[in-house]
Amino acid sequence: MxxxxxxxxxxxxxxxxxxxxxxxxxxxxxxxxxxxxxxxxxxxxxxxxxxxxxxxxxxxxxxxxxxxxxxxxxxxxxxxxxxxxxxxxxxxxxxxxxxxxxxxxxxxxxxxxxxxxxxxxxxxxxxxxxxxxxxxxxxxxxxxxxxxALGGITSADVTRFASSKRPGLPLRILSHVKKQGYRNDRHTAKALDVNLNALQFETERLFIIGFLSSDSPQGGQYSVTDSGHAMLDICSRLRDYLNGNLGDGNKNEDFEHICKLLGVEYPSIPTTAPLLVGDDDRDIRNPTSLLLQHVAQADVDGSVEWPEPYFAIPSSSEISTSQRS
The missing domain is CATH 3.40.50 (Rossmann fold)
Structure with missing residues (x-):
């Protein structure tokens, strides 16, 4: 039929x-x-x-x-x-x-x-x-x-992530664990050049949120979860926004739609807004502003290996066509 x-x-x-x-x-x-x-x-x-x-x-x-x-x-x-x-x-x-x-x-x-x-x-x-x-x-x-595709990430996850009072550090930890793994607290604190107590607190927060996983319920040797990878990818695109490189006219409607579902209204924050630690006019009540603050601070610190965009992969038929031409 x-x-x-x-x-x-x-x-x-x-x-x-x-x-x-x-x-x-x-x-x-x-x-x-x-x-x-x-x-x-x-x-x-x-x-x-x-x-x-x-x-x-x-x-x-x-x-x-x-x-x-x-x-x-x-x-x-x-x-x-x-x-x-x-x-x-x-x-x-x-x-x-x-x-x-x-x-x-x-x-x-x-x-x-x-x-x-x-x-x-x-x-x-x-x-x-x-x-x-x-x-x-x-x-x-x-x-x-x-x-x-984004590992089950939720708006509550993003809000909890953004609420960290150490701008940039959660992103630094995720990036480090993704690239080098997490051997133990002291080794990671030394590698990141951060206070041990601060590292332990932020790592436990990332574990509770679900952006890090461990074979042990008490934590220890961590790895980045699918939702943690998604958070890194989202923050990398937000970095592009802050640097004016998100897309044509610094706009990306599909990324914006996904961010709205996650409670991130990034176009409401001008790229010229004060976001760095020490800026007196930072808005510390807005979850979107707090998330962008993490991105901006990590970008200035140069401590994060930002994931590249994932572009469409050609289908097998398209590859065959290009090879024949």
Missing amino acids: AESPEHIFLSDTALQIMDSASNSTLFGYTEGQRKRFDFSCDLKKDWSKVVAGQTLWKHDGDGIDKDLRTLLHEQDIAAAVYIARHQSRSRARLAEVTQDYLRTMPESLSRLRVFWVPADFDADDEGSRTTVHNLLKEEITKDLLLQV
């Missing part, structure tokens, strides 16, 4: 949203081949995470068992996306099927992300297309991209 215009629009829109979000340069994007799934892509940083999805539109609840079986039995995907028509029959059937997986394959079920689309969606209506696109953009960015 031929796919409906709604089915085609929803599958293509999911990919377009993830592709557009990669313009934030927080991760790379490559569209995958559509073989077993209605859509798939590869999100890349220093890792590769495959996102695959199915779209349910015309078949009500009849195809849900097959769709979820196809998605959840695939071991190589980091996120299984299901876009479905919002009908009571479909929701009831989905609940039945997921209850079975909750008992038998709970880890696979944790990868599932379901996005419901209004049942009266009409792909031939421009207003309807715009509404559904905006709906999916908000939900996919919050519930998929922040969780998968």
Whole structure:
């Protein structure tokens, strides 16, 4: 049976949203081949995470068992996306099927992300297309991209990170651990040339926030988590903003959208705003200003190895085309 215009629009829109979000340069994007799934892509940083999805539109609840079986039995995907028509029959059937997986394959079920689309969606209506696109953009960015591509980072994490009273030091610690690891407190304090007590306090804060992990519940030898890497990447792009290098006109709409979801309204802080330690007019009540203060201070100190932007990676078809030309 031929796919409906709604089915085609929803599958293509999911990919377009993830592709557009990669313009934030927080991760790379490559569209995958559509073989077993209605859509798939590869999100890349220093890792590769495959996102695959199915779209349910015309078949009500009849195809849900097959769709979820196809998605959840695939071991190589980091996120299984299901876009479905919002009908009571479909929701009831989905609940039945997921209850079975909750008992038998709970880890696979944790990868599932379901996005419901209004049942009266009409792909031939421009207003309807715009509404559904905006709906999916908000939900996919919050519930998929922040969780998968950005390690589950939240606005609360960012606020707690920014509230440190030692501007720049949390970034220095994350950067150091990413590059050289964390052998012990004294060795790291000496390498960073910081007070031992200050280092221990800030490292424990990063561990509690979830930006550092350790094999021991009490800490010790730390490593940077996915959300910690995301925080470094975000701060690196904020550094670009402060230096006027974020993009054309120092703007990046996709990065700005992600930052807003994390409570970071960086365009509200002029690049000329006083941010460094010792500036008398610093705004210490605004979480965004505090985060930018960390970035500005670490930049001036020259103590952070700032991650480069992640640009889109060419697809295999594009590589083949360029090689033939």
